[in-house]
Amino acid sequence: MLRFILRRLLETIPVLLIIASATFFMLRLVPGGPFTAEKAVSKEILRNLQAHYGLDKPLPAQYAAYLWDITPKRFAPWRLFADTDRNESPDFDLKAAFGINLGPSFKYPNRTVNEIIADKLPHSLELGLWALAVALALGMPLGVLAAMRKNTAADYTASTLAMVGICVPTFVMGPLLVLFFALHLHWFNASGWYFASDRVLPAATLGLVYAAYVARLTRGGMLEVLNQDYIRTARAKGASETRIVLRHALRGGLLPVITFLGPAIAGIISGSFVIETIFQIPGLGREFVTSAFNRDYTLVSGTVLLYAGLIVALNLAVDVVQVWLNPRLKFE
Amino acid sequence: MRAPIQSSPVPFSYLALALAILLFPGCGKTGQATASSPAKKILNVGNGAEPQDLDPQVTTGVTEHHLLMALFEGLVAEHPSGEGIAPGVAESWETSADQLTWTFHLRAKARWSNGDPVTAHDFIRSYQRILTPVFAAEYSYQLYVVEGAEAFNKGTLTDFAKTGFSALDDHTLVLHLVQPVPYLLYALRHTSWFPVHLPTIEKFGPPDRKGSAWTRAGNLVGNGPFILTKWLPNQAITVERSPTYWNAAEVKLDTIIFHPVEDNNTEERMFRSGQLDVTETIPTDKIDAYRRERPELLRLDPFYGTYYYNLNLTRPPLDDVRVRRALALALDREAIVKTILRAGQEPAYHFTPPYAGYTPGEKLTGGLAEARRLLAEAGYPEGKGMRRLEILYNTSEAHKAVAEAVQQMWRTGLGVEVALRNEEWKVYLDSKDNLAYDVCRAGWIGDFPDPHGFLEVFMTGGGNNDTGYANPGYDRLLKSALGLPDQSARMDIYRQLDTMLTRDVPEIPLYFYKRVHLISPRVKNWVPNIIDNRGWQYIDLDPVIASGDLKGKD
Numbered sequence: 033m034l035r036f037i038l039r040r041l042l043e044t045i046p047v048l049l050i051i052a053s054a055t056f057f058m059l060r061l062v063p064g065g066p067f068t069a070e071k072a073v074s075k076e077i078l079r080n081l082q083a084h085y086g087l088d089k090p091l092p093a094q095y096a097a098y099l100w101d102i103t104p105k106r107f108a109p110w111r112l113f114a115d116t117d118r119n120e121s122p123d124f125d126l127k128a129a130f131g132i133n134l135g136p137s138f139k140y141p142n143r144t145v146n147e148i149i150a151d152k153l154p155h156s157l158e159l160g161l162w163a164l165a166v167a168l169a170l171g172m173p174l175g176v177l178a179a180m181r182k183n184t185a186a187d188y189t190a191s192t193l194a195m196v197g198i199c200v201p202t203f204v205m206g207p208l209l210v211l212f213f214a215l216h217l218h219w220f221n222a223s224g225w226y227f228a229s230d231r232v233l234p235a236a237t238l239g240l241v242y243a244a245y246v247a248r249l250t251r252g253g254m255l256e257v258l259n260q261d262y263i264r265t266a267r268a269k270g271a272s273e274t275r276i277v278l279r280h281a282l283r284g285g286l287l288p289v290i291t292f293l294g295p296a297i298a299g300i301i302s303g304s305f306v307i308e309t310i311f312q313i314p315g316l317g318r319e320f321v322t323s324a325f326n327r328d329y330t331l332v333s334g335t336v337l338l339y340a341g342l343i344v345a346l347n348l349a350v351d352v353v354q355v356w357l358n359p360r361l362k363f364e
Numbered sequence: 365m366r367a368p369i370q371s372s373p374v375p376f377s378y379l380a381l382a383l384a385i386l387l388f389p390g391c392g393k394t395g396q397a398t399a400s401s402p403a404k405k406i407l408n409v410g411n412g413a414e415p416q417d418l419d420p421q422v423t424t425g426v427t428e429h430h431l432l433m434a435l436f437e438g439l440v441a442e443h444p445s446g447e448g449i450a451p452g453v454a455e456s457w458e459t460s461a462d463q464l465t466w467t468f469h470l471r472a473k474a475r476w477s478n479g480d481p482v483t484a485h486d487f488i489r490s491y492q493r494i495l496t497p498v499f500a501a502e503y504s505y506q507l508y509v510v511e512g513a514e515a516f517n518k519g520t521l522t523d524f525a526k527t528g529f530s531a532l533d534d535h536t537l538v539l540h541l542v543q544p545v546p547y548l549l550y551a552l553r554h555t556s557w558f559p560v561h562l563p564t565i566e567k568f569g570p571p572d573r574k575g576s577a578w579t580r581a582g583n584l585v586g587n588g589p590f591i592l593t594k595w596l597p598n599q600a601i602t603v604e605r606s607p608t609y610w611n612a613a614e615v616k617l618d619t620i621i622f623h624p625v626e627d628n629n630t631e632e633r634m635f636r637s638g639q640l641d642v643t644e645t646i647p648t649d650k651i652d653a654y655r656r657e658r659p660e661l662l663r664l665d666p667f668y669g670t671y672y673y674n675l676n677l678t679r680p681p682l683d684d685v686r687v688r689r690a691l692a693l694a695l696d697r698e699a700i701v702k703t704i705l706r707a708g709q710e711p712a713y714h715f716t717p718p719y720a721g722y723t724p725g726e727k728l729t730g731g732l733a734e735a736r737r738l739l740a741e742a743g744y745p746e747g748k749g750m751r752r753l754e755i756l757y758n759t760s761e762a763h764k765a766v767a768e769a770v771q772q773m774w775r776t777g778l779g780v781e782v783a784l785r786n787e788e789w790k791v792y793l794d795s796k797d798n799l800a801y802d803v804c805r806a807g808w809i810g811d812f813p814d815p816h817g818f819l820e821v822f823m824t825g826g827g828n829n830d831t832g833y834a835n836p837g838y839d840r841l842l843k844s845a846l847g848l849p850d851q852s853a854r855m856d857i858y859r860q861l862d863t864m865l866t867r868d869v870p871e872i873p874l875y876f877y878k879r880v881h882l883i884s885p886r887v888k889n890w891v892p893n894i895i896d897n898r899g900w901q902y903i904d905l906d907p908v909i910a911s912g913d914l915k916g917k918d
Contacts, residue, residue, distance in 0.1 A: 064793055072797070073827070076519075077517075083500070140414075140597075141422055207629065207633070214633070224634075310627065310629075312623070312625060312634070314599045318626075327790055
């Protein structure tokens with residue numbers, strides 16, 4: 033298993049290198065740059081700006097410097113959360129831990145990309161975990177229920193709910209929840225990210241979409257498993273229905289959900305532009321999108337690399353979990 | 365056999381937790397507004413976007429300008445009425461007879477937030493910093509009106525003592541100008557003229573490097589009516605009344621919380637739930653509802669800007685002034701303003717907004733009949749033989765709606781076929797700058813209330829003249845304006861220039877902007893200001909919360 037993980041980790045190096053290089057060059061090919069502004073700046077000022085950010089150097093030199101900056105130069109994950117003297121938010125220091133320097137932000141000159149990620153990622157992570165909790169808490173029982181009561185009213189209700197959850201986009205669901213729970217009932221703030229209660233509506237909005245997927249995948253997976261011989265054997269031996277579901281069927285039935293969860297978690301914890309905008313959450317999802325509009329070269333590269341790294345890591349985790357859950361698979 | 369996965373108890377406990385949160389919504393109903401004692405006056409303001417930085421010599425946007433006006437103060441300040449100038453750090457000033465030398469007398473009481481006196485030397489060192497080439501300030505050109513500033517910024521002059529900035533003593537600042545600048549006092553309200561505290565900046569790095577930590581909460585030293593106490597990126601920026609501000613006794617508010625809310629629908633919901641006292645703007649589709657049901661919450665103020673369409677004079681058939689004029693005359697601006705924009709914007713029949721003591725010269729007149737006649741005269745009767753034109757705009761629902769209306773008006777009124785092309789903001793700026801368009805949406809917002817800045821746009825080869833318009837007579841006349849001693853003679857020149865634009869039609873004016881806010885009745889002294897500057901020191905808040913005032917509008 034260790035060999036399997038090591039080999040997969042080695043394989044990620046060229047993947048990340050290609051992503052980093054493609055991002056670097058694509059950004060520079062797009063029309064407009066970080067200093068393109070509505071009010072024109074003079075040639076001299078533009079030259080000063082480019083010199084300030086090292087954009088006056090030839091492209092190969094910039095590329096080489098960039099690759100060196102993002103290359104991990106040490107391995108000290110224990111220092112990732114070491115710097116806790118800053119009071120404003122939990123910190124997360126890529127530079128201290130791995131020597132990765134994502135550079136200064138072009139748009140926000142007094143912050144580095146490392147800092148922006150450290151500031152924003154924990155909020156996205158928190159939102160993501162709550163949303164995931166909602167998704168699993170609602171989706172799995174609903175899916176199991178639908179599978180066990182296949183082709184009954186309960187199944188149709190659950191499946192319809194899931195379909196609606198998938199179809200209603202978050203930018204509709206979010207404002208609807210705000211209108212009802214915040215502006216009509218006055219239970220919550222319309223937006224903001226200050227109190228525990230501020231987590232409820234965004235987590236529900238984001239979680240409902242994923243709950244719908246989880247429900248459908250659970251139902252499909254369970255249906256497949258429930259027809260298997262070993263379930264019939266368990267029934268023949270007189271096991272209770274609860275025991276069959278919890279002990280025998282769920283394990284196999286959840287495989288499709290696990291496969292789905294890998295990339296889904298990467299997406300969910302690296303932030304959601306729509307949810308963060310609707311609810312004024314200081315997460316990474318907004319940086320992801322607005323940095324591209326701002327041509328904030330370093331911030332785009334940094335968020336893309338982080339997202340790519342997360343996807344690679346979570347896919348690996350999914351593979352490991354799948355082998356563990358499914359006795360028919362082996363590490364190869 | 366391996367242990368079975370205990371999957372069901374876990375999700376159910378989450379469910380229970382989620383339910384518990386849903387059922388106990390006790391904490392914090394209206395965000396920060398109610399977080400402290402009722403005696404404190406806390407204003408919650410929607411402020412558009414997250415500021416780039418809080419260094420007045422680095423930032424360029426309106427968002428930052430609003431914040432910096434609370435944290436810093438220039439030589440002059442906002443007038444409480446919203447119009448004109450009030451003394452700031454300078455308590456008085458005088459001008460030499462040739463209008464080239466300005467002497468400012470700084471008040472002895474002016475203090476930085478760390479207690480240091482604000483001196484003329486602080487101003488000199490600040491101006492040296494913003495003009496230092498390696499510092500690369502985007503708005504350094506605002507200071508080019510002072511002798512030697514441009515040369516120093518471009519590196520051809522290296523001794524700052526040889527520029528026109530000088531301090532006679534701690535409290536006397538002198539500016540020697542390149543040419544008379546009648547609107548200088550108004551220009552001084554721009555953040556690029558604000559002083560910064562060099563000793564603080566030097567604590568956090570070399571002063572000619574941008575982006576050190578000096579602008580963070582706890583570090584920043586300013587000289588404005590408020591001090592920065594908290595900066596949560598993308599959440600809120602909190603400023604509190606400064607005890608060292610020279611006019612602290614007159615400052616009304618205890619705290620202002622600036623919320624960077626980019627989505628105007630979110631902002632409107634925050635206002636309704638009582639989280640905001642003033643919004644940055646309002647969704648266009650909600651204007652009518654507010655006007656009908658809660659007009660007292662809606663503020664529509666004139667804003668010093670023109671929305672217009674650039675025409676590419678280097679591309680036929682737009683090189684023919686008759687075609688350009690026909691296009692300009694064929695638009696029903698009243699209809700656009702009334703049915704699309706809805707905030708009571710002024711239809712524009714000339715380029716320079718009729719505010720700040722300026723009354724317009726010749727306007728576009730003649731209507732559709734004249735437009736058709738001109739088009740036929742140019743060789744395109746009923747639009748026959750004319751190639752298809754393309755309107756370029758940056759991606760946005762509002763710009764799209766206007767472009768569609770224009771497309772329809774040109775098609776039905778003139779028989780001219782029009783295609784629409786939208787581009788993402790920076791791509792659009794690139795196309796506009798490189799004249800890679802036929803017709804292109806544009807807007808110009810004045811930095812200071814004076815027509816000069818508007819008319820400067822169409823100087824030959826000017827960085828913002830993205831039309832190919834080149835008129836040496838226009839350039840000469842514009843240059844002559846600043847030297848005129850008499851304000852009315854100067855305005856007369858501007859009228860002639862504006863008339864030239866009306867006749868030559870390098871652009872088609874559509875409307876003059878309006879600033880739209882939602883504002884709680886608790887907010888006092890919020891006066892209209894055409895460049896949307898805020899004198900935060902004058903704004904007050906009625907302590908009584910009229911309950912249910914903002915609610916019940918679901």
